[in-house]
Amino acid sequence: xxxxxxxxxxxxxxxxxxxxxxxxxxxxxxxxxxxxxxxxxxxxxxxxxxxxxxxxxxxxxxxxxxxxxxxxxxxxxxxxxxxxxxxxxxxxxxxxxxxxxxxxxxxxxxxxxxxxxxxxxxxxxxxxxxxxxxxxxxxxxxxxxxxx
Amino acid sequence: xxxxxxxxxxxxxxxxxxxxxxxxxxxxxxxxxxxxxxxxxxxxxxxxxxxxxxxxxxxxxxxxxxxxxxxxxxxxxxxxxxxxxxxxxxxxxxxxxxxxxxxxxxxxxxxxxxxxxxxxxxxxxxxxxxxxxxxxxxxxxxxxxxxxxxxxxxxxxxxxxxxxxxxxxxxxxxxxxxxxxxxxxxxxxxxxxxxxxxxxxxxxxxxxxxxxxxxxxxxxxxxxxxxxxxxxxxxxxxxxxxxxxxxxxxxxxxxxxxxxxxxxxxxxxxxxxxxxxxxxxxxxxxxxxxxxxxxxxxxxxxxxxxxxxxxxxxxxxxxxxxxxxxxxxxxxxxxxxxxxxxxxxxxxxxxxxxxxxxxxxxxxxxxxxxxxxxxxxxxxxxxxxxxxxxxxxxxxxxxxxxxxxxxxx
Numbered sequence: 001x002x003x004x005x006x007x008x009x010x011x012x013x014x015x016x017x018x019x020x021x022x023x024x025x026x027x028x029x030x031x032x033x034x035x036x037x038x039x040x041x042x043x044x045x046x047x048x049x050x051x052x053x054x055x056x057x058x059x060x061x062x063x064x065x066x067x068x069x070x071x072x073x074x075x076x077x078x079x080x081x082x083x084x085x086x087x088x089x090x091x092x093x094x095x096x097x098x099x100x101x102x103x104x105x106x107x108x109x110x111x112x113x114x115x116x117x118x119x120x121x122x123x124x125x126x127x128x129x130x131x132x133x134x135x136x137x138x139x140x141x142x143x144x145x146x147x148x
Numbered sequence: 149x150x151x152x153x154x155x156x157x158x159x160x161x162x163x164x165x166x167x168x169x170x171x172x173x174x175x176x177x178x179x180x181x182x183x184x185x186x187x188x189x190x191x192x193x194x195x196x197x198x199x200x201x202x203x204x205x206x207x208x209x210x211x212x213x214x215x216x217x218x219x220x221x222x223x224x225x226x227x228x229x230x231x232x233x234x235x236x237x238x239x240x241x242x243x244x245x246x247x248x249x250x251x252x253x254x255x256x257x258x259x260x261x262x263x264x265x266x267x268x269x270x271x272x273x274x275x276x277x278x279x280x281x282x283x284x285x286x287x288x289x290x291x292x293x294x295x296x297x298x299x300x301x302x303x304x305x306x307x308x309x310x311x312x313x314x315x316x317x318x319x320x321x322x323x324x325x326x327x328x329x330x331x332x333x334x335x336x337x338x339x340x341x342x343x344x345x346x347x348x349x350x351x352x353x354x355x356x357x358x359x360x361x362x363x364x365x366x367x368x369x370x371x372x373x374x375x376x377x378x379x380x381x382x383x384x385x386x387x388x389x390x391x392x393x394x395x396x397x398x399x400x401x402x403x404x405x406x407x408x409x410x411x412x413x414x415x416x417x418x419x420x421x422x423x424x425x426x427x428x429x430x431x432x433x434x435x436x437x438x439x440x441x442x443x444x445x446x447x448x449x450x451x452x453x454x455x456x457x458x459x460x461x462x463x464x465x466x467x468x469x470x471x472x473x474x475x476x477x478x479x480x481x482x483x484x485x486x487x488x489x490x491x492x493x494x495x496x497x498x499x500x501x502x503x504x505x506x507x508x509x510x511x512x513x514x515x516x517x518x519x520x521x522x523x524x525x526x527x528x529x530x531x532x533x534x535x536x537x538x539x540x541x542x543x544x545x546x547x548x549x550x551x552x553x554x555x556x557x
Contacts, residue, residue, distance in 0.1 A: 031557055038400045045397060045409055055412040058259040059405065059420065065259075066403035 022088050025081050026145040029095045032074040033138040036099045037131060039070035043106045044127045050113070051120055057113050064109040071106050075099045091141050098137035102130035155367055161290030162375020167382055168434030169249030170242065170341040170495040172427065173488055175383045176407040177556075178334050179390030180400050182323055184316040187384050189335045193342025194380035196535045198372050200506050203513040203524065203532065204348040205368040208355030210522045215352040216448035218518055219508040231508060232449045234501040236442060239346045241494040243438035244477040247273070248487025249431035252404035257424050263482065270478045273435045277470055282357045282456040289433030296426035300385040302414035308392040316391070317384075333549040333556050336542045337492065340499030342383070343539075346441035348509060353444040357457050362522070389414075402488055442473040492555065499546045502539040510536060 046063040049055035055063075078096050083089035105126035112123050178186050204215050211218060220228040250273075251265035258265075276285055322331040360368065390401060393410035401407060404427070412420045440456070447454035447466040454466040481487060510532045513524045524532065550556075 034398075034400070035402070037398055038402070041397045041399045042403075042406055042409070045393075045399070045413075049409065049412050054416045055409070055420070056417050059256050059408065059412070059424075061259045062256050063403070063405035063409065066405045070402060 022084050023145060023148040025083055025088055026091065026141050026148065028081050029078055029092060029141050030138060030145065032077040033095055033099060033134055033141065035077075036071050036074035036102050037134045037138065039067040039074070040102050040106060040127055040131045040134060042070075043067040043109050044124065044131070047109055047112075047120070047123060047127070061110060061113055064106065064113070068103070068106050068110070071099065071103050075103060087144070091144055095137050095141060098130075098133040101133055105130045155370055157287060157291075158367055158371040159375045159378075160294060161287055162371045163290075163294060163378040163382070165286070165290040165293055165430075165433050165437075166376055166379020167293065167296055167430045168242070168341075168344070168437075169245045169431050169487075169491050170344060170498070171383050172249070172386060172407060172430065173401070173404070173491045174334070174337050174341040174495050175386040176390045176394075176401045177492070178338060179387030180394040180406075181326060182331065182334065183391040183395055184313050184384065184387055185320040185323065186331070186335055186338055187317045187387065188320055189338040190342060190380050190383045190387070192538075193339045194377055194383075195531075196339075196539075197343045197347060198376050199528065199531050199535060200343070200348050200509055201351045201372050201376070202369060203509050203528070204352040205355050205360070205372065206365060206522060207509070207512055207518065208352040209360040209362055209365050209368060210520065211518045212356065212361070213518075214349070214356050214444060214448055215509055215512060216349055216445050218512050220449050222512055222515060222518070223508055228449060228508075231504050232445055234504045235345050235349065235445055238344075238494065238498050238501045239349075239438050239441050239445065240473050240476055241490070241497060242344060242346055243435060243442060243473055244480050245487065245491035245494040246431050246435035246438055247474070247477045248481050248490055249404065250428060250435060251481070252487055253424060253427035253431055256405055256408060256427070257421075262487070263484075266478055266481045269432075269435070270474045273432065273439055274471060274474055276432075276436060277439060277456075278460060278467070282354070285436055285456075286354070286433075289429050289436065292429035293426055293433055295422045296382050296386075296430060298411060298415070298419050298423035298426060299382060299389055302411040302419060302423070303385045303388045303392065305414035305419075306389065306392050306410065308388070313388060313391070327553070329549055330553045330556055332545070333496075333553045336499045336546050336549065337495045337556070339539075339542055340495040340497070340502065340546075342380070343502055343506075344495070344498045345501055345505035346438050348505065349445055350437045350441045353440070353448070353455075357455055359457075365522075404488065439470045439473055443467070443470040496546055496550055496555075499539075500543050503536060503543050506532075506539060507536060 043064050046055060046060045050060040075096065078092060078099055081092060083092050105123065108118060108123060112118060207215050207218065219231060247266060247269050250269035251262040254265045255262045322328050389410035393413055394401065394406065399406060408420055408423055411423045443466045444454060446469045452465045453463045455463060460467045512518060514529065516523050
């Protein structure tokens with residue numbers, strides 16, 4: 001049982017970057033994009049609740065800090081997967097672009113909390129655009145995954 | 149304290165002390181991904197922990213000895229040793245998750261980085277273990293933990309489609325966005341969270357600390373069979389909040405800060421503050437219980453003097469064991485590992501260790517040498533045996549499912 005547990009832990013912890021066939025790589029990219037989308041949605045909800053006076057600045061800051069970490073880990077995760085062919089590499093580049101572009105608006109929320117810049121409307125627009133780009137990238141990768 | 153007041157206090161403490169980091173995180177993760185389609189597992193887990201905590205409490209009340217002491221005597225050092233290794237490993241992992249949970253909860257109220265809170269949290273736990281009386285410790289954390297009722301209030305204020313929630317609960321099905329293997333992986337995680345091994349060892353050792361006798365059996369039964377189910381209701385409320393607010397937005401919970409967003413949406417800063425107090429209390433209470441459980445199991449197996457009813461100098465090795473467990477927990481957390489990931493792994497490995505924990509309790513609760521006329525009846529044995537079969541299946545499936553699903557990814 002102990003051996004099984006240890007083997008399970010090692011396999012369960014295996015980084016997605018070691019999976020090198022196309023279907024698994026695309027599946028891994030989708031997982032990271034979904035994590036980034038979840039983080040952007042979290043930041044957006046936190047901003048809305050803070051503007052409504054429902055979420056104090058300290059808790060908003062903690063939520064956005066976690067969201068920033070999730071997006072940056074997603075970028076790292078997508079960047080380090082080994083694409084087995086040019087088509088997969090192209091989709092990975094698209095995914096890296098979408099996930100990286102989300103990092104800025106999410107990080108900006110903490111600046112907005114500190115001194116009110118950028119404006120709340122601009123911030124929400126940037127977050128919405130990031131969410132849309134991530135969704136488009138996810139759809140593209142999912143379609144390629146389904147075609148495998 | 150005697151009479152109805154003591155009974156009420158015991159029940160309230162049981163409700164407030166039911167939830168720990170594993171319950172909080174797992175229910176929120178499940179709610180944000182599966183809605184309430186896994187609520188049946190919480191119900192099953194609560195019935196299971198009621199049955200085995202009752203047996204464990206009965207052993208302590210009738211024999212005047214903690215379950216683990218008797219397990220070693222009854223099953224011999226080798227079988228009890230295997231039990232010790234598995235239980236202690238899972239308990240220390242759970243302690244790590246609880247200290248991490250305390251730090252995350254404190255971060256929500258302060259915005260101070262979690263790693264700065266971790267040693268502070270562990271030091272606070274040690275000070276309480278060192279200085280505060282057992283009953284005071286139990287009652288304070290249990291009663292403050294009651295503020296987690298804020299999740300049930302939040303769910304009510306969110307005004308969800310109750311019919312839809314009832315449909316998800318009563319007609320569970322794997323959501324189209326998730327695979328069957330992931331569904332069953334989280335079912336096992338929820339079972340592990342509800343039936344964490346440390347709970348029964350703590351419950352029986354706590355019975356000895358509080359000097360239970362056969363006269364206390366009725367009170368113990370009430371605490372378990374009333375308090376724990378209400379705790380289970382709070383678990384489902386946490387999943388419900390995530391299902392109503394986070395699931396439609398595509399937010400999959402991977403941080404403590406996400407768990408409280410539905411509460412803020414429903415009740416604003418006041419309800420949020422109440423719930424954060426509950427989060428800190430629940431994780432602190434569970435950290436105290438897991439640290440004590442580590443000390444209890446090790447001391448009871450090795451025959452050391454143990455218990456908070458003794459002065460620390462009279463149970464030095466028991467206290468050292470707890471300090472070592474705390475140091476290990478902080479050491480693991482300071483490597484930068486994600487406390488939420490630790491929590492998720494702790495509940496799955498709890499599920500793996502469940503049969504090792506619960507089989508000996510069933511054996512001892514049926515031994516007339518220890519239990520006299522209070523051995524289990526047929527119904528309790530039938531339910532206990534059924535649960536053991538379920539736990540063996542869950543234990544065997546946990547690691548393969550973790551591999552197949554990449555830990556529920």
